[in-house]
Amino acid sequence: MDKKTKIWILVFVLLCAVGVGAFLLLRGDREGTVAVISVDGEELDRIDLSRVKEPYDIEVHTGYGRNLVHVEPGAISVTEADCPDRICVSMGRLQGGGIPIVCMPHHLIITIEGGEIDG
Amino acid sequence: MAEPPRSGTQKLTLMALLTAMALGIFMLEAQLPSPVPIPGVKLGLANIITLTAMLLLGRKEAGAVLAVRILMSAMFAGSPSTLIFSAVGGTFAYLVMCVLTALIPEKRLWVTSAIAAVAHNAGQLLASIWVVKTPTLWVYAPILAVSGLITGVFTGLAAMYLIRALRRLRR
Incomplete structure (x- = not known):
């Protein structure tokens, strides 16, 4: 596996983590009735x-x-x-x-x- | 890798074949129950064919295959109210593919595919927000980006294997 491939994998994994975190945070919002x-x-x-x-x-x-x-x-x-x-x-x-x-x-x-x- | 030239008839036949395959895959995927209860999250398997068409035939040809597939799937799946979403999403993904296939080497087609899938979901979300006039739908953006990245990597890898197999057939 070359260096660029590793960088892309790392970027994608980080983006996924950020995205899932943001989604859970937004879903946890219980304001309003x-x-x-x-x-x-x-x-x-x-x-x-x-x-x-x-x-x-x-x-x-x-x-x-x-x-x-x-x-x-x-x-x-x-x-x-x-x-x-x-x-x-x-x-x-x-x-x-x-x-x-x-x-x-x-x-x-x-x-x-x-x-x-x-x- | 340069493609050996194809005659007009060969091109047309391959385009027709790829369009039929894309339509079949799309219809099959529509029958599967959604893996997660989040609107807009899907495997996007027909993306494999768009990528394959772009690498084996070219940008114009891939655009034609994609446009015909989107129009015909709206006719067959019978949901004109969702046509706008596939059309906008498909256009976004197609434009990203056109640019990135020139910048990113073919051995990393999965990167192009993932970014195109994210663009597809972004386009679909923007179209949805515009149609239902509900800006709060942006809260779906993070999870749709994650979904696009993951499914895009896998459809991209699938496209790489398909392209390799189809090239081997011509030798």
Whole structure:
């Protein structure tokens, strides 16, 4: 193995370590309780998860397909989807800030923001 | 290593063959369950063919193979809403490959491939942020970079073996 190959391997390993570290740090962020469901950047619903008492489901129909969003006290998840990859379902429950749930084929995003909502 | 010249018909045949292979690989990969529940993380096996086309035939030919594969996979996999993501990601990766294959020797094709895969994921992420107008999606950037590096190294190595085997066939 020549020197340049070793340098590239070292650079890649370091970059991977930095990337994984950054991802874990971002995912650990648990700020905020307000879930925002949006499609194509248009907000469909805004729910304060800290005020949810009973779990319920929301059906989201868009021009791209259907997702079933499950809302429960303190958490939100996608439980059913008719998209081809169903990654949004396997992402599990979102409990705070961190990494948004994404269903890319349906352009659906669920983020959690800080702050309160009125009413 | 200089490629022995190919006639127009030989080129066209090889391009058609590589396009069909890329489409087949792409469709096969789409059927596999995603290894990790993170949108945008994928093996990107069709990248093997783009690299192979670029080294065996040239930049223009590889661009044609890639463009036809992306358009046809959108038709076959039937998801026009994701076409924009593959198109932008593919273009980014292709441009990086065009530049880096001139700078990095072929024995380190895996380096070119990894950087191209990261560029693909970056392009896809930028397209996603633009389409859903949600800038907070940038939090996916670090993990998509890691995923691109790892899968890119392996598809690059696979391409190196494929290119070697295909050259041996011509002798």
